[in-house]
Amino acid sequence: MLITDDFLPVPVPETLTATYLVPTSGQSGPLPAEVVAGLGGRISGPVHDLARQMLSSPLMSVDTRPISEFPHLPPDLLSAFGATDAQLARLAAATDLVVVQASYRPGWPPAHEWAARTVAAALAERLDADVVDVFALQFLDPATALRSLPDGEGRVRLIDWVLVPYSSDDSGLWFTTKGLRRFGLLELQAQGVPTHLTRAWGAVMTGVARRLLRAWTDGLTDNEVPAFVPLPVITSVTGHDIAVAYGNPQQHDSTRPAALRLELDPATDPDADSFLTLLPPAGHPGPAGRYFAAVCAALFGAAQSDVRYARPDDAMAKAITTARDGLPGIRERFLAGKLPEGVQLLVKYALPTDEGPEYVWAGVTSWAAPERILGASASDAAADPAVRVGRPVVVDVVDVVDWAVLDGSGVVEGGWTQAVLDAGDRSQR
Template identity: 45%
Template sequence: MPVPETLYATYAVALTAPIPDPGELAHDEIAARTRPPLRDLALGMLGSPMVTLDQRPAAEFPPLPADLLAAYGASPAALAALDAASHILAVRAAYRPGHPPAHEWAARAIAGAVAAARTAPVIDVFTPQILAHDHLTRSLPGPDGAVRLTDWMLLPHTSGPHGFWFTTKGLARFGLPELQTENVPPALVVPWGRLLNGLARRVLDLWQDRLRTGEQPLVVDLPETVSVGLGDIAAAQGTDEPLRREVTVRLRLDRPGEPGTTGEPGSSGSSDSSGSSGEAVLTVLPADDGPDRLESLCAALFGAQDGHR
């Protein structure tokens, strides 16, 4: 898969009044609220061209999609607060793919610090999602750099004539295609969602491991078959799992318009972290052909009872 040259993150802070000097406020709040090493990373990027703070009257920005914000958990009160905002501060950051994802960590930390100082809502423009203050704070990396992937990724699913269609929304932040699965039986919605969370964690680890060494490559080869286990599911949620049970799935790189793709709305990821449609996706398939393979995978991973609910 091609490696993007640069990834971008954008967060919006909805303000009831303009901030006289957003850069100064961001610097002071990050210094006061954020622990190292994230504090040092955010302050270093804040003082460089990698981070921009763009404050304008709200009417000068494109309107935020209220329907999607509501679908992803925004309350009526939160949406009303957005409508009441007179100004928007757009926090944008850019960085190369790899670990750490400094563009996301810095932009989210800066937006969260400014929003806390002004008691203002923060919108993750990628998702899009309104981030509650406690959620935003919890999602930031601790001193060891660990994060819960589930704080940075959503897993929406929609019903269709042959089952549910799943797609991740968050892997594109890191330069990866999103994962998708078609025709998931209704009884497997919960276990298959758990499996996809763990698989996303495993694929992200493989991706970042291949970007850690030396000069950034132009392309990265990921294996066609990937193991995913209970440990990966726990890691995606920031917990531990003593059982080492794993199953194997197959990944197929699809692009809209190619054979094997569905063309359903939203069935694409974005390698430039913009969340736009029309990019490649990784379709998740059983490693072996045969009937009831999704059921067999879930039963093998979670046990016969938990794998069918």
């Protein structure tokens, strides 16, 4: 394609490498080919075949090394990306690391990532151990790692492969992605995002990442790896892009596309990362944050919430404690499929606002990691334009204050905080 001012020439690396670790303590490791073969029908046939082919080729290596020979894994960064105290303790006690590495050319499918994660998860499951994704500095339990692999139609949830961390400064929030480099693409960044758009802008970044990743891999279909791939300077994102990235392709959103401008921000330090920066279209008046707020409003709307705010009285505190105490048990029943047929599990969680926390409900769709729940919002939030009925949400378990099991007639279990609120309403009549 001819490069013009409408496109950015983004350089393409010659090869990509995925590295996964399995911390162990002196166990004799099983044969990688044996444990991968044992996965059987638990992963899709194409991924199963890919992992076995990579294992038998020089493109993949599986070695066990003393942990002292491997660069130190910083606990603070691991914690920042979701590591639990138990996972960090197992890592600190480990004497060895099983190192799974695979290399492949940029393009789709990313064979190095699919195959290396498959092998590492299979080994960790057999050893009753964890998986550490070195790229993301993130712990994965084996079951979660296996569920993140492509289904029979080659589909993945991008949120299982690309994170969106952020930090704050005087100008607002600085968002980046962490995961696009797995596929050879530069990471995205946006600066000056208003603080009240934390969740909404994280969803926007994820949707843009999905849109650009498609354009990137479409440019890598030739047999030879090109020197660069031209990406459009003006990119767009829709609600459907966001829904697909969160694993809800059936949610066809009717929102109009929102436009954002890409600018290449090359690093001056050879050890630092280069970025693709998201900006308002050229000529947009005012600060970038104002445009970012308009993008979120266009994509998520501005519906008002009828959710009530919980009162911090003794009855409510007791209700929250009762609900929290029951979280491990209801999660276990949800994962084991032991809830009655035809019911839905919902959780109630806190969204921070300037006036105090706002509490909203979400239907649980996945609870693989104990500390994180994936779901679909069951109510609109007044404080957060990204939280709208039916849209995907990611809930930190520490923010959960209640849960409920519902059937067609209403709550059949749980809902303690709602009972307190309803009792308060009755007492005021």
